[in-house]
Amino acid sequence: MMQSLQQKASEWSGVQIADAFAIDKDQTNLFQKLGLQAFINLSTNFYNRVYDDEEEWFRSIFANSEKEKAIQNQYEFFIQRMGGPPLYSQRRGHPALIARHRPFRVTHEAAERWIHHMQQALDTTSDIDDDSKIKMMNFFRHTAYFVVAGVELKDKNQHPCKDAPGKDHACKNF
Numbered sequence: 002m003m004q005s006l007q008q009k010a011s012e013w014s015g016v017q018i019a020d021a022f023a024i025d026k027d028q029t030n031l032f033q034k035l036g037l038q039a040f041i042n043l044s045t046n047f048y049n050r051v052y053d054d055e056e057e058w059f060r061s062i063f064a065n066s067e068k069e070k071a072i073q074n075q076y077e078f079f080i081q082r083m084g085g086p087p088l089y090s091q092r093r094g095h096p097a098l099i100a101r102h103r104p105f106r107v108t109h110e111a112a113e114r115w116i117h118h119m120q121q122a123l124d125t126t127s128d129i130d131d132d133s134k135i136k137m138m139n140f141f142r143h144t145a146y147f148v149v150a151g152v153e154l155k156d157k158n159q160h161p162c163k164d165a166p167g168k169d170h171a172c173k174n175f
């Protein structure tokens with residue numbers, strides 16, 4: 002399932018799997034290269050844009066989340082995913098990106114808007130060099146569509162057992 006979600010994510014995002022995971026290559030440790038503050042700046046910059054978005058439909062997806070918490074969740078995840086200490090999992094547990102995004106309307110349009118804000122945030126965070134930006138953006142773009150594909154799949158699979166008592170455990174793995 003993971004494999005086909007990644008293929009779908011590549012198709013939809015236009016990012017090859019190898020490019021999406023260039024952040025994991027030997028010699029590439031973006032946390033060591035950029036440092037803690039760059040990640041804090043990036044996520045602050047990103048969420049400032051999101052919470053100020055003139056597109057109400059997108060801004061409202063975040064209406065029940067506190068901005069400061071959202072910033073911390075995001076930079077701790079990025080740090081852990083890009084070679085730094087496991088700050089996110091120590092505090093929140095497994096990232097489980099698909100499950101955690103399930104409550105939100107994560108459509109293709111929402112993915113594009115998320116990517117748009119992240120591109121702008123990267124472009125205006127001065128302590129991130131161009132090569133790192135490209136690697137990060139490929140990972141973000143691919144992951145955005147991975148989340149869209151995963152949430153879609155779960156919603157589809159949930160359907161048959163939705164109102165069937167005793168069938169709950171059958172849906173737990175999705």
Ligand code: HEM
Pocket residue numbers: 062063066067070071072074075078093096098101102105106107111112113115140141142144145146148149
């Ligand atoms: C596709 C469009 C996306 C939408 C609409 C979206 C929306 C959201 C929302 C509404 C939250 C809750 C804010 C909070 O309280 O933390 C959230 C959390 C989060 N998102 Fe996304 N997101 C998207 C893509 C992504 C991508 C591409 C990544 C990773 C590269 C990501 C990583 C996270 C993480 C780590 C959290 C914190 C989860 C938690 O600890 O509860 N998201 N997202």
